[in-house]
Amino acid sequence: MITRRDFLQVAAATAVLTAGAPLARAAATQRITQSALLAFKPVGQVTLLNFTDIHAQLRPLYFREPSVNVGVGEVKGLVPHLTGKEALRTFGLKAGSPEAYALTSEDFSALAKTYGRVGGLDRMATLVKAVRAERPDNTLLIDCGDTWQGSYTALQSRGEDMVDAMNTLGVDVMCPHWEFTYGEARVKELIAKLKFPFLCSNVKDTEWDEEVFPHTAFFDRGGVKVAVIGQAFPYTPVANPRYMIPKWSFGIREEEMQKRVDAAKAQGADLVVVASHNGFDVDRKMAGRVKGIDVLLTGHTHDAIPSVVKVGDTLLVASGSHGKFLARLDVEVKGKKVVSHAFKLMPVFSDVIAPDPDMAALIDTIRAPHKAVLEKTLARTESLLYRRGNFNGTFDDVICQALLDERDAQIALSPGFRWGSSLPPGSDITLEDVYNQTAITYPNAYRSQMTGQLIKDILEDVADNLFNPDPYYQQGGDMVRVGGMGYRIDIAKPMGSRIGDMTLLKTGEKLDAAKTYTVTGWASVNEGTEGPPVWDVVAGWLEKQKTVRFDENRAVKVVGA
Amino acid sequence: MKTTVSRRTVLAGIGAAGAAAALAPRVALADKAAADEYLGKLTGGTAAQDGKVKLKLPQIAENGNTVQFTVTVDSPMTPENYVKTIHIVAEGNPAPGVASFHFTPTGKPEVTMRMRLSKTQDVRAVAMLSDGSVWQGSQEVKVTIGGCGG
Numbered sequence: 001m002i003t004r005r006d007f008l009q010v011a012a013a014t015a016v017l018t019a020g021a022p023l024a025r026a027a028a029t030q031r032i033t034q035s036a037l038l039a040f041k042p043v044g045q046v047t048l049l050n051f052t053d054i055h056a057q058l059r060p061l062y063f064r065e066p067s068v069n070v071g072v073g074e075v076k077g078l079v080p081h082l083t084g085k086e087a088l089r090t091f092g093l094k095a096g097s098p099e100a101y102a103l104t105s106e107d108f109s110a111l112a113k114t115y116g117r118v119g120g121l122d123r124m125a126t127l128v129k130a131v132r133a134e135r136p137d138n139t140l141l142i143d144c145g146d147t148w149q150g151s152y153t154a155l156q157s158r159g160e161d162m163v164d165a166m167n168t169l170g171v172d173v174m175c176p177h178w179e180f181t182y183g184e185a186r187v188k189e190l191i192a193k194l195k196f197p198f199l200c201s202n203v204k205d206t207e208w209d210e211e212v213f214p215h216t217a218f219f220d221r222g223g224v225k226v227a228v229i230g231q232a233f234p235y236t237p238v239a240n241p242r243y244m245i246p247k248w249s250f251g252i253r254e255e256e257m258q259k260r261v262d263a264a265k266a267q268g269a270d271l272v273v274v275a276s277h278n279g280f281d282v283d284r285k286m287a288g289r290v291k292g293i294d295v296l297l298t299g300h301t302h303d304a305i306p307s308v309v310k311v312g313d314t315l316l317v318a319s320g321s322h323g324k325f326l327a328r329l330d331v332e333v334k335g336k337k338v339v340s341h342a343f344k345l346m347p348v349f350s351d352v353i354a355p356d357p358d359m360a361a362l363i364d365t366i367r368a369p370h371k372a373v374l375e376k377t378l379a380r381t382e383s384l385l386y387r388r389g390n391f392n393g394t395f396d397d398v399i400c401q402a403l404l405d406e407r408d409a410q411i412a413l414s415p416g417f418r419w420g421s422s423l424p425p426g427s428d429i430t431l432e433d434v435y436n437q438t439a440i441t442y443p444n445a446y447r448s449q450m451t452g453q454l455i456k457d458i459l460e461d462v463a464d465n466l467f468n469p470d471p472y473y474q475q476g477g478d479m480v481r482v483g484g485m486g487y488r489i490d491i492a493k494p495m496g497s498r499i500g501d502m503t504l505l506k507t508g509e510k511l512d513a514a515k516t517y518t519v520t521g522w523a524s525v526n527e528g529t530e531g532p533p534v535w536d537v538v539a540g541w542l543e544k545q546k547t548v549r550f551d552e553n554r555a556v557k558v559v560g561a
Numbered sequence: 562m563k564t565t566v567s568r569r570t571v572l573a574g575i576g577a578a579g580a581a582a583a584l585a586p587r588v589a590l591a592d593k594a595a596a597d598e599y600l601g602k603l604t605g606g607t608a609a610q611d612g613k614v615k616l617k618l619p620q621i622a623e624n625g626n627t628v629q630f631t632v633t634v635d636s637p638m639t640p641e642n643y644v645k646t647i648h649i650v651a652e653g654n655p656a657p658g659v660a661s662f663h664f665t666p667t668g669k670p671e672v673t674m675r676m677r678l679s680k681t682q683d684v685r686a687v688a689m690l691s692d693g694s695v696w697q698g699s700q701e702v703k704v705t706i707g708g709c710g711g
Contacts, residue, residue, distance in 0.1 A: 209629075
């Protein structure tokens, strides 16, 4: 499915590979240049630019790719379920190279010093403008969603800062997921402000089973009629609060997708593109079952894959998250078929890309009123803090410890979100960093009594959302994080028998199914959950520490992967 | 503060309502054997073959209290060969029988309805044909609880 040659395209992207030894940052960044990042030999009539899962990150940041990202069933050992050295080998990347830094977790802390931050919408804007200048009549910019949520400024403006930013960036079309967590009324208000379509093939009203949003938009690019169909995250009312969107029903709705594709072709589309928030494994399955999708741009699971993945005649593109990458796919269309293509996943190395002045000015305007909050320093971290990965990340451990201490509980549960930036060792932890892990519209930190049995049931249930061998039963988040306890998980087992050895870390005693424990957590999808916002709890705790140090969590033992 | 919470409510999200521990009293739930026994009575013991029956159900229910399903049966619906009855069975509900639909040859062998599902379970649809044969289809529906997607 993926050739080595495909991967080498990325390697060519950043021009240079340096041999092993850590470089001085200046020297390293001199060798990566904006023009080398952009270098691309155009192919065909249509240039698709794609990013996804920016999670409201306007500014450059650090983001460590997962070291654990297990694939189950038929996709075991396939991309994107390759990490670390295995990913380097498969992608043909040299350890210590800029691509290794961008695409894997290997030597992350050391390489962060060398290559610096990634992303930043002003940098992204520079890349987009450069491609558009080169291909003015051929370029289509597609956002696969999770754009309006994930930062302090997005939370304060209830998504509006990102709508302004995306309008300024000149996005042509988007599909949603976390956008819905602002609730039905706000979603409608924000859609009215968008200068481009907001597409969902798979959202119907719960009363009459009628379509709520437009599903297809047509564009003329380079003489090619392009149809773009949008697909929202199918399990939004399950993974996020249903009470915020009580009238809307989701689902994968594969047969609807087939109808949309057929209808687009009947209306003369030469190229059918699906912008999807299904998640990679769900999209890989859907691409094999729905006929006639030429290009499937896939979001939600935050996978950065430096090549297109082919399923039958469908080209799948996964462009990472947090504004870290801009994907470019050029296609040549002849007789309503893609006859050739070229692809590059451009890492957005913030230090070497000149910020676009218009976007930089907008970002300054958005952030200026909030400067005092954003820049407030709470503590310093001695170790690398990150979230992404199937099990507890070190940033989750910070949150869980804060919850345990501040809410006086035995066990903490924290959601397995895939968003949240990273902080290299030695970084200050600012209030903005805390919001980058927690900025949601249902943040209350509850304190509750649960039996050992109930805690096991919760872990089993979430584990099945992640490790069910049928991708259509997966929700695309990571495993719920735990504090104050450890457990063992056998991924290969069926639901109900994966979790074992649940242990209270403080005393070493096993959890008793019949006994009751004090549990704290946040991000409950129930209406009326009580407790302080989690960012207050975490920030308050951090301020009491001068420094924190969280090394890799060893309380969760994984087998059967 | 809430004082009572059903098991499902507590499980939603990554768990937990505002407070409260009292779990709903345990109801005896059916299982596959109970569903088989129930169906055996309806079909007079004729073994069901896989096929002809198509179920349309969500893989994961958004709301276990109201899960929409559609059942269609592949049949010419002529006086010689038609679907007489479709039975819907939820293997994990307190009572496995959900509904039975009776047809004449003039009907279309398709039904759409909503049902309540108490937990993650297999839903079965069984069609009894005029020639005496019995056909079935089934699908697992997850009633959750806890994903924190994306």
